[in-house]
């Protein structure tokens with residue numbers, strides 16, 4: 001297998017790995033795309049925040065052949081996989097390395113969108129990623145997203161937003177659902193998160209980038225043990241309203257996995 005084929009195989013395995021955590025992952029992508037199509041038609045520029053190896057970006061570019069995407073992440077190794085996976089889309093995609101915990105990411109995204117089409121993006125989408133931000137960081141992120149988007153633009157964040165101590169029954173039912181989902185995937189031969197990263201370590205062509213991304217994440221404050229439960233869905237809704245978004249609410253839900261939605265006033 002060539003290095004490129006190995007990378008594409010790894011991206012394929014990433015998708016299966018992520019589906020172990022949210023089996024409805026493609027349904028969640030498609031709800032976002034249906035909303036984009038309904039509001040903006042088929043010609044627009046979108047930011048994929050924390051794009052990883054480009055799963056959402058690739059699906060979006062396939063579904064909307066006139067659309068463009070700014071794909072942002074802080075992980076240089078995942079971005080290398082994204083570049084390999086998105087190579088065939090040419091100048092419809094711009095891949096940007098930036099830390100979403102540093103508000104300057106929005107300036108980088110604006111510049112990249114200008115390079116792509118000269119217009120501000122109409123949407124910011126993100127999946128399975130913003131739980132990495134602290135509650136304060138998330139509020140700041142939504143504020144920066146609001147300033148970045150065109151008037152009438154939308155933000156859609158698909159992620160797990162855990163039931164907290166107010167909902168003990170739902171929290172335990174959702175945990176059992178997640179455990180079952182992951183077990184089914186692993187029993188069927190798919191990687192979990194740790195197994196996927198062990199696989200990366202076996203590919204010499206990625207070792208330098210893996211060392212760099214490990215150093216980056218090690219240099220940041222450790223991921224909080226509570227990061228998965230810090231921000232319930234109503235925190236996201238309140239943070240979006242605080243950032244000036246209107247029509248804020250949930251567009252989709254499976255147990256504790258949601259798409260939260262907000263729109264910039266016209």
Ligand SMILES: C[S@@+](CC[C@H](N)C(=O)[O-])C[C@H]1O[C@@H](n2cnc3c(N)ncnc32)[C@H](O)[C@@H]1O
Nearest residue numbers: 050051052055073074075099100101127129132
């Ligand atoms: C579970 S992955 C999801 C990737 C992709 N959105 C998907 O759905 O497949 C979480 C992503 O968040 C990115 N991430 C975490 N913290 C970040 C930060 N501070 N800035 C930018 N990206 C970050 C990681 O590098 C990783 O790509």
